[in-house]
Amino acid sequence: MRLHDVSVKPFEQVVDEHGPAVLRACRAILSPADADDAWSETFLAALRAYPQLRPGSNVRAWLVTIAHRKAIDRYRAMARAPVPAGTLPAQLERPGRRGTIDPPAAYGIPTEPDTRLRDAVRALPPKQRAAVAYHYLADLPYREVGKLLGTSEAAARRSAADGIAALRNSYQPETTP
Amino acid sequence: MMTTDPDTSFLSPLAAVDASAYRGLRARLAEEAARDGILDVAYRTIDTPVGELLLAATERGLVRVAYPAEGHDAVLSVLAGQVSPRVLHAPARLDAAARELDEYFTRAREAFGLGLDLRLAHGFRRTVLEHLTQIGYGTTASYGAVAAAAGSPAAVRAVGTACARNPLPVVIPCHRVVRGDGSIGQYVGGAEAKRALLDLEAA
Numbered sequence: 001m002r003l004h005d006v007s008v009k010p011f012e013q014v015v016d017e018h019g020p021a022v023l024r025a026c027r028a029i030l031s032p033a034d035a036d037d038a039w040s041e042t043f044l045a046a047l048r049a050y051p052q053l054r055p056g057s058n059v060r061a062w063l064v065t066i067a068h069r070k071a072i073d074r075y076r077a078m079a080r081a082p083v084p085a086g087t088l089p090a091q092l093e094r095p096g097r098r099g100t101i102d103p104p105a106a107y108g109i110p111t112e113p114d115t116r117l118r119d120a121v122r123a124l125p126p127k128q129r130a131a132v133a134y135h136y137l138a139d140l141p142y143r144e145v146g147k148l149l150g151t152s153e154a155a156a157r158r159s160a161a162d163g164i165a166a167l168r169n170s171y172q173p174e175t176t177p
Numbered sequence: 178m179m180t181t182d183p184d185t186s187f188l189s190p191l192a193a194v195d196a197s198a199y200r201g202l203r204a205r206l207a208e209e210a211a212r213d214g215i216l217d218v219a220y221r222t223i224d225t226p227v228g229e230l231l232l233a234a235t236e237r238g239l240v241r242v243a244y245p246a247e248g249h250d251a252v253l254s255v256l257a258g259q260v261s262p263r264v265l266h267a268p269a270r271l272d273a274a275a276r277e278l279d280e281y282f283t284r285a286r287e288a289f290g291l292g293l294d295l296r297l298a299h300g301f302r303r304t305v306l307e308h309l310t311q312i313g314y315g316t317t318a319s320y321g322a323v324a325a326a327a328g329s330p331a332a333v334r335a336v337g338t339a340c341a342r343n344p345l346p347v348v349i350p351c352h353r354v355v356r357g358d359g360s361i362g363q364y365v366g367g368a369e370a371k372r373a374l375l376d377l378e379a380a
């Protein structure tokens with residue numbers, strides 16, 4: 001217990017400051033239901049560990065790192081899960097070989113432009129997808145993105161740029177379905 | 178070599194977070210934290226005739242009631258430092274407290290049956306708080322009388338300090354302690370709030 005230490009923020013304030021950004025990142029890399037579960041698991045794990053967080057830590061990077069691990073867990077679980085025959089919703093969640101999710105459009109299901117954009121992000125290779133989500137949607141600097149992906153700042157920057165270029169090619173917002 | 182960031186405005190639809198869905202996630206976090214036993218401090222606010230009160234509770238019971246004048250954010254920061262930083266807005270744990278306070282302010286209740294966590298008060302201050310609970314609804318006692326009851330008749334100023342730093346005003350009735358000359362004296366929520374509570378109880 002830290003007696004009379006008023007430098008530590010109430011966790012509620014941490015959720016206020018970082019919750020929306022972490023949710024944006026989760027929603028970019030996972031299906032909506034999985035994103036909500038990953039967000040909940042992330043903040044529950046963060047709340048548990050919060051009293052031990054070193055003062056001066058980059059809280060946003062810490063949270064996104066936890067969310068990243070939760071997302072990886074979900075991709076692995078999806079890869080392991082048997083696909084019940086004849087149930088379309090399970091098919092939609094089935095990851096591709098690189099841990100990507102086949103977009104609903106691949107099954108001929110009409111989608112809203114937002115959904116198509118999300119599908120396009122989720123269809124990116126893992127590093128590009130993570131770099132785009134964590135830098136552009138969670139506002140994490142490339143240095144922190146590189147750290148959590150185990151690459152350099154420059155490599156993270158490159159992954160994000162490649163991801164953005166790929167999205168431009170695969171997603172045309174002016175085209176309506 | 179670095180290039181400038183590309184135009185990524187087409188990503189903006191992904192930046193939208195639906196407010197009601199997000200509120201649902203925050204509520205779910207509070208529920209799951211309580212379930213897992215890691216919601217160390219739950220809090221909510223309630224509207225009352227003496228202003229918006231902050232209510233905070235640990236698993237042991239109500240730990241803090243705070244007036245707006247104390248600064249709710251400042252109070253939560255102190256709770257984070259003195260009790261635990263695992264603090265969440267989580268109204269469920271405060272349901273009984275909110276109900277009993279509402280009944281008190283509508284004159285449907287004279288005594289509180291809430292579990293209290295007195296960990297923020299130590300030593301003589303705590304002894305004083307325990308004696309304050311014995312001053313009945315609608316009555317008052319002087320600082321000197323409380324000092325005598327607490328076993329230290331000379332500690333009149335210390336009783337004043339204990340009242341001023343009461344972590345649970347309204348519920349532990351420091352508003353019922355007045356000056357020996359009959360004037361109302363000071364109050365953590367302001368003299369006006371003290372007068373309002375005494376008037377409410379006298380009505």
